[in-house]
Amino acid sequence: MSAIRAAHLTELTNRALRAAGLSGPDAARVADVLVLADLFGIHTHGVSRIPQYLDRALVGGVDVTAEVTVERVAPALARVDGANGLGPLVGSHALEAALDGARATGIGAAFARGSNHFGPVMPYLFQAAAQGFASIIASNATTTIAPWGGREARLGNNPLGWGVPRPGGDPVLLDIAMSVVARAKIRAAAKAGESIPDTWATDRAGVPTTDPHAALDGFLQPAGGHKGYGLALMVDMFAGLLSGAGYLTRVSSWNDNPDRPQDLGHVFILIDATRLLPADALAGRVDDFTGILHDTPPADPARPVQVPGERELANYHRQRRDGVEVAEDDLRLLRELAEG
Template identity: 65%
Template sequence: MSETALPEADLLDLATRALTAGGMLAEEAALVARVLVLADLFGVRTHGISRVAQYLDRVRIGGIDARADVATLRVAPGLATVDGRNGIGPLVGMRALEAAMEGARAAGIGAAFARGSNHFGPIMPYALLAAEQGFASIIASNATTTIAPWGGKDTRVGNNPIGIGVPNPGGDPVILDMALSVAARAKIRALAQRGELIPEGWATDSEGKPTTDPKAALSGFLLPVGGHKGYGLAVMVDLLAGLLSGASYLTHVQAWDKNPGAPQNLGHVFILIDTSRLGSAEWLRDRMADFAAILHETPAADSASPVMLPGEREMAAYARGRTEGVRVATADIERLRELAGT
């Protein structure tokens, strides 16, 4: 697959122009582009600028409202609800992040529950933006049902992502961003497009039998990480992000790939902690340095694979991409230019 490296600013500008040409307000398009370009900087290409065309395809057939007037309601000093009104997911996510930040500044801990949303990209960009402002975060979303309840034979639970981030003054934050299947559906879809097999243990076919055929997996269901524990965590994420937010949950969530013209009504939850209320920046920096050292100094089972912190590989890619350019598929760049009319 051919790749192109673009400076971060150029990719942000191109993605913003494509989204604006697709119907978004320029200021809001820039927020969406920020999330997607960060995803590509982290190397999470399945959730980066390649999603712009998908989002705008749904806009064209009425599945997403590019001009949705996302509404935030503060119900308590540290608590807000966000009605995405079927807007583009990363815009709803950014509004929820802003609302949670505002609450955390006021009360020390802030939470925002969003409904009426769509696919909002990966969690890591939001967690990074929060960490840069000194906030620790717990962020989660529900998703289209692709996982069977433990012991079941039909998809009733989403591959719901959850992330936890902790800021590190003067250094890289530590960020965990994970979905609750062994592998993301987007990875299976990518392997299917390339005609490659999936590893064993990723998914089953529609009869619940393990498979390495990505097409059979896409018509079957994903296996949860950690067996019944992953299933349980996926359920609890949906209760927080879907049920409590007022969004759809479980089988009420519409699948964008099967019914792209229907609103998904996804839900997200953002919980932020103002770490400055717990101690000074110097206090946190010193404790984070000691914490990281304890893990990094662990003797490695394989000298070629030293112990790393969650998100450390993605943060290294982020730093590299900001200096060397963001590497993305050339076809995705060409598609953005086409959408932007350039």
């Protein structure tokens, strides 16, 4: 890993995206989301994704020149057509549309269709919280999870996030996916020749397995069993079905069919927290809330109780100060792309 100043990483990312055909404003939107992901330490969804995004563009799976359009169907409600653009670009427009509705009416929502992988949820939660807005944000995804009791993938590992602002301090941010673990952990176990817990995944027959190779050929287990299945289902109904995007098996896999539009859907629901509480009252209540949790005696003294997003925000502050840690190979590829 190499440390690079956030401003330099953002500028390099902008150059790489502009060299691939994005306009300056579009490149800036995408760079903001992906660099934030790296600042939070979510490197699997940061600038390392750019080569994958652009490889899909080369075979026609993504349109780097797409013009995202926003239709305001009601004062607080917007429909966003991503026109098969890069996911972080579509997500950025959807966040902005939901913010506009929330500023005007107190609560705003945007439903996006025609999108692609939009990175992690946390950058959008953070951007909303920084402006004083609470948020619920979600996306559907390529199918990797079987319905509870089934033996064929029908649901995506659909990410879902909540954010609550804390004026003058760090917000509380939760960004989760619907599986017990990510497939990356199963791939790592397979590479290391290690077994996995039977709660992580099933084989192709839908039977829980400790064999990582069988798991990679099978399906991820939803977190919380049937409850996780239900959450993944409802995220897809909001982000996919209601938005007019693809859903369930109607979503195209970017691994199996990189030349086809994914037609992913996203949902952004924003609440102007200042309409509910004055800034000082909100800050005090969030401080009290998190303080009650932090004061909980830990089961392991070496691991004190934390609130969601605390680790990622600590990464953010540290890397803002000391530089963003990015893998050498990812930086090399980014520089090559930036040079055209």
